[in-house]
Amino acid sequence: MFKSPKSLLMLAVVVLGAAGVAYAQDYQIGTPATALEIAGWDIDIRPDGKGLPVGSGNAIDGEEAYEMVCASCHGVFGEGEGRWPVLVGGEGTLADERPVKTVGSYWPYASTLFDYIRRAMPFTAPMSLSDQQVYDITAYVLYMNDIIEEDFELSQQNLAQIVMPNEDGFFVDDRPDVQNPRCMSDCADPDKLMMKGSLAGVTPIGHFVEGADAPAASHSGQHDLEASKEAERKAAITGEEPAVAEASEPAAMSAAAIAGESTYKAACGVCHTNGLAGAPKVGDAPAWVERLQQGNDLLISHALQGFAGSTGYMPAKGGRADLSNEAVTNAVLFMVESQH
Amino acid sequence: MQHASEHLTTNDRRDFLRRGVSYVAGAAAVGGASIATASGVSSNLPPNEPQWGRQLGTGVVENPYGLPSRHESQVVRRTVPWLTAESISSISMSPIQDLKGIITPNGLVFERYHAGVPDINPDEHRLMIHGLVDNPLIFTMEDLMRFPSVSEIKFIECPANGGMEWRGPQMEALQFTHGMLSCCEWTGVPLKVLLDAAGIQTEGKWILAEGADGAHMSRSIPIEKILDDTLVVYAQNGEMLRPEQGYPLRLLNPGWEGNTSIKWLRRIEVGDKPWHHREETSKYTDLMEDGRARRFTFVQECNSVITSPCPENPIRRKGFLEVEGLAWTGRGKIKGVDISFDGGVSWRPAQLKGLVLDKALTRFSLTTQWQGEPWLIQSRAYDDSGYVQPTLAQLREQRGVNSIYHKNSIHTWQIAPTGEVKNVQIT
Numbered sequence: 001m002f003k004s005p006k007s008l009l010m011l012a013v014v015v016l017g018a019a020g021v022a023y024a025q026d027y028q029i030g031t032p033a034t035a036l037e038i039a040g041w042d043i044d045i046r047p048d049g050k051g052l053p054v055g056s057g058n059a060i061d062g063e064e065a066y067e068m069v070c071a072s073c074h075g076v077f078g079e080g081e082g083r084w085p086v087l088v089g090g091e092g093t094l095a096d097e098r099p100v101k102t103v104g105s106y107w108p109y110a111s112t113l114f115d116y117i118r119r120a121m122p123f124t125a126p127m128s129l130s131d132q133q134v135y136d137i138t139a140y141v142l143y144m145n146d147i148i149e150e151d152f153e154l155s156q157q158n159l160a161q162i163v164m165p166n167e168d169g170f171f172v173d174d175r176p177d178v179q180n181p182r183c184m185s186d187c188a189d190p191d192k193l194m195m196k197g198s199l200a201g202v203t204p205i206g207h208f209v210e211g212a213d214a215p216a217a218s219h220s221g222q223h224d225l226e227a228s229k230e231a232e233r234k235a236a237i238t239g240e241e242p243a244v245a246e247a248s249e250p251a252a253m254s255a256a257a258i259a260g261e262s263t264y265k266a267a268c269g270v271c272h273t274n275g276l277a278g279a280p281k282v283g284d285a286p287a288w289v290e291r292l293q294q295g296n297d298l299l300i301s302h303a304l305q306g307f308a309g310s311t312g313y314m315p316a317k318g319g320r321a322d323l324s325n326e327a328v329t330n331a332v333l334f335m336v337e338s339q340h
Numbered sequence: 341m342q343h344a345s346e347h348l349t350t351n352d353r354r355d356f357l358r359r360g361v362s363y364v365a366g367a368a369a370v371g372g373a374s375i376a377t378a379s380g381v382s383s384n385l386p387p388n389e390p391q392w393g394r395q396l397g398t399g400v401v402e403n404p405y406g407l408p409s410r411h412e413s414q415v416v417r418r419t420v421p422w423l424t425a426e427s428i429s430s431i432s433m434s435p436i437q438d439l440k441g442i443i444t445p446n447g448l449v450f451e452r453y454h455a456g457v458p459d460i461n462p463d464e465h466r467l468m469i470h471g472l473v474d475n476p477l478i479f480t481m482e483d484l485m486r487f488p489s490v491s492e493i494k495f496i497e498c499p500a501n502g503g504m505e506w507r508g509p510q511m512e513a514l515q516f517t518h519g520m521l522s523c524c525e526w527t528g529v530p531l532k533v534l535l536d537a538a539g540i541q542t543e544g545k546w547i548l549a550e551g552a553d554g555a556h557m558s559r560s561i562p563i564e565k566i567l568d569d570t571l572v573v574y575a576q577n578g579e580m581l582r583p584e585q586g587y588p589l590r591l592l593n594p595g596w597e598g599n600t601s602i603k604w605l606r607r608i609e610v611g612d613k614p615w616h617h618r619e620e621t622s623k624y625t626d627l628m629e630d631g632r633a634r635r636f637t638f639v640q641e642c643n644s645v646i647t648s649p650c651p652e653n654p655i656r657r658k659g660f661l662e663v664e665g666l667a668w669t670g671r672g673k674i675k676g677v678d679i680s681f682d683g684g685v686s687w688r689p690a691q692l693k694g695l696v697l698d699k700a701l702t703r704f705s706l707t708t709q710w711q712g713e714p715w716l717i718q719s720r721a722y723d724d725s726g727y728v729q730p731t732l733a734q735l736r737e738q739r740g741v742n743s744i745y746h747k748n749s750i751h752t753w754q755i756a757p758t759g760e761v762k763n764v765q766i767t
């Protein structure tokens with residue numbers, strides 16, 4: 001854009017002189033950003049459509065992409081798995097005791113959906129989707145919320161015209177909204193004070209209260225707790241005894257498995273710690289029995305190339321195309337050897 | 341490990357002291373406690389010469405980067421796992437019940453990630469400034485550190501701090517009720533200096549700040565804030581930023597909700613309107629009782645809490661007691677703090693102590709006597725804008741109970757005759 005620092009300096013002097021900014025000083029620090037550099041990083045979209053890439057997409061194509069990369073957390077119908085965000089429903093609930101804030105019931109602009117999917121989704125592989133996929137998935141989420149028709153071709157030209165149901169549901173901060181006088185005496189009637197105590201047992205306080213019940217000392221502990229409650233609930237319905245996983249002694253791991261732990265934590269653990277999308281949880285011995293019998297080669301091949309099994313769907317490399325085959329292989333070995 | 345047996349008595353005693361409930365419930369003989377657990381007379385207590393006075397300690401650079409005493413291992417960040425789906429997009433709280441003064445040590449600053457902590461090579465980190473500017477620029481870290489630096493002590497607070505208790509008390513510890521709060525000395529460059537270098541155009545009214553992490557966290561900030569006091573910082577408490585706090589570069593919007601202080605900052609775009617991104621529409625908006633929602637609720641309003649006594653710090657002895665706490669406001673300086681011992685019926689002014697700085701944590705203190713009275717103890721701060729910290733009833737009347745963010749109401753601890761402290765709400 002600027003051929004030399006000198007021309008940059010000249011322009012800076014002219015502009016600052018015109019603006020008359022008091023703190024202005026010409027440091028001559030920094031390098032001109034080229035149009036190419038800006039284009040690579042300028043990913044933001046505004047409600048008026050500014051920033052949208054050339055292209056279009058629709059819900060019909062979006063359904064397949066959604067089920068492949070979104071449904072494992074957000075649910076096949078946008079209902080949300082576990083505590084992952086619910087995307088669909090909740091219309092008319094915002095003033096209820098328990099409001100359900102979704103794309104359809106709460107989000108004011110469709111542009112936000114496109115922007116967010118492009119910059120941050122899928123959770124385990126941000127910036128991995130093509131613009132085409134983002135258009136398709138955006139269209140599908142809008143379609144699931146009854147905002148557009150299934151065959152509507154969502155495009156750079158028409159996305160900004162979509163009116164979201166809750167567009168007018170927001171107002172700019174008008175605080176301070178309360179005024180508390182600095183009263184010093186007789187500020188309340190002591191006979192009318194109502195006191196409410198804490199719900200016991202919902203926070204982990206074993207670090208300062210001996211013998212205190214810490215229901216959830218870790219995220220995996222919390223998931224185990226929820227899973228056992230789910231098993232108990234099902235057992236109560238079916239009359240079957242809930243299966244109890246037996247703990248086994250840890251065994252030494254191979255060097256490859258040890259090397260795979262970091263990849264597991266950064267990529268695989270999001271599903272395989274929690275059992276999302278039917279993923280076998282590390283340490284859940286019954287879920288691994290049949291898988292281990294298939295042998296490592298097949299498990300590694302499924303992890304690398306993707307696999308649709310009876311319990312769920314494994315995207316190729318878990319959706320992380322950026323990972324090397326070796327990293328994925330090591331992560332599989334880490335998971336396999338963690339079962340022993 | 342080789343020292344374990346020598347320090348067993350010390351550790352036992354510490355454990356015993358920390359577990360305030362069993363301590364106060366169990367014994368009147370406060371002074372005899374440590375001797376009883378030591379099963380006799382400790383060889384480290386007078387009149388004996390303690391073990392550490394009869395041998396040599398470790399030498400220099402044994403720990404090239406020093407660590408706290410191993411007897412302080414309970415002073416750590418903690419989380420409440422059910423708050424989030426997993427730990428990568430999650431939050432932890434600072435152990436403010438254990439901290440002194442107003443500065444949060446770097447390893448204890450609360451964490452909030454939306455896609456985990458990225459591992460960024462500073463040599464390959466860039467800050468791009470573009471949009472409605474005359475000269476789009478790219479800065480290296482070396483470039484940024486050539487600008488004249490400023491250092492400011494400012495708090496950062498997550499607007500969800502306390503947000504789990506709109507409906508009722510449920511966090512049984514100060515770390516969980518108020519720990520999404522930290523205060524550091526931050527060093528960097530005013531963003532207005534960088535925007536000036538790029539030549540901001542007159543139509544430029546907002547900026548979009550964006551992170552380099554997997555979430556590419558983005559927030560719209562009005563230009564007035566930038567011209568006031570927004571910093572681009574690369575250091576905290578004397579050293580380069582911790583990875584958890586945005587290494588190598590983050591934004592700092594003093595006094596504003598922590599989410600706007602974008603970590604791992606890589607891009608500033610100047611525009612004429614806000615962007616309405618996910619973290620300023622779906623999240624970080626405050627749902628009111630009528631179903632409408634406030635947006636761009638930037639300021640962290642005046643707030644305070646008593647840090648001692650608190651559930652983690654029960655009153656251990658009758659007699660002299662210093663009631664201590666923290667106050668802060670995003671609108672300026674703390675002007676004063678009042679303390680109530682009777683659930684808000686009557687109030688007494690506390691003293692501010694140490695530094696009283698703009699948009700920084702401020703310590704308050706009130707010395708008194710405690711003889712086992714069952715107190716309902718509260719603090720109420722007010723700032724130099726004239727704003728007085730409200731009651732929970734006042735906030736609920738205006739906002740209902742579903743707004744999640746910006747709950748800055750007067751907090752109540754219930755002191756039992758045993759000295760035990762419980763989190764309660766008074767309405």
